[in-house]
Amino acid sequence: MQKQKMYLKDIAYEKIKEKVVLGEINSSNYLSENELVRMLNMSRTPIRAALQRLENEGYLKVFPNLGIKIEDLSIKDALNLHEYRNVIECFSLKKLLNSSQANAYCELLEVNINKQKEAISKYDITAFMKLDTELHEIIVSAFARTAPYSTNVPV
Template sequence: MKQRVLLKDIAYRKIKEKIMRGDFLDSNSTSENQLVEELQMSRTPIREALQRLQHEGLIKIISNQGIVIQELSIKETNDLFDMRIAIETYSLKKNVGFISQHDFKQLDDIIARQKQACAERDVFSFIQLDGEFHQYLLELGGNSLFIQMMSNIRDRLYFDANRLHKRYPDSIARLIEEHVKITEALKKGDYELAVQELEQHLQNGKITYIS
């Protein structure tokens, strides 16, 4: 039983990573047979992983047709970004006074790795680091419900993020600069500006997605 759970989790992580890397962008779909062949795994853990991904809204399993990667509607995108803005700005307002020099070093390190990913045109790594930056700010507050909710929201958004950033690579450099502005405002102790920069950053992201 333990081995079955482990295989299910491995299949989940591998399929999810393939979605986030944009492996299915051309057809926007895959199949159980294709995943069995690509992952070299049996059908049972793959089926269980697919059920979990469908529950999370990342895919839709269609009988006798295959697995469709779920694209977000304009309304869904707008709603998810509004949720991000509400949660992330609230959390930052509540916890700005508790950010330490260690935290600034961690944020600077994430930004440095983002710049490297941008230079290497590594979209997948950049997207992962973008999530890491926002997750770090959120974890300062320690609200486990916020953290879990934001993880689910980003998973829904990042499939489209991969598509957008491959189409508009210049947007990556702009997003990094916005992360720098947020961090610098925090270092200066200008917490009001930091929250404003964060909100504007997320609003810009929403406009890019919807447009």
């Protein structure tokens, strides 16, 4: 399987998002760009790009001259996001099942689910979260008509 090249901004995005989701970075204090530079051992440019993307996705808010504040997700917001995801993914799955690539995508989903089960059995929350994200990307990629980044499914 061929993986797409990951840019530093994408690596920074994944690392910061993981730290936010796992609670390693929390909403109690402002975080500085300098702290992230040290924490990730990266330059400012990819970190700024990652922060912009995370801000657009609602994970955090950047306040000039103050720092970065992690956004708290309300129960209502979480339920709304879950509902939106369900609608999009149900639509994508219907399209997937009617496509010529249905078998290939179903195999990818099965492999992913088996890896998730393995991660759960090992209590590896980080691996599980990454696999869960990949599962959702596989489902939506059927709708987007592009193959998941970690596969070689033809489109």
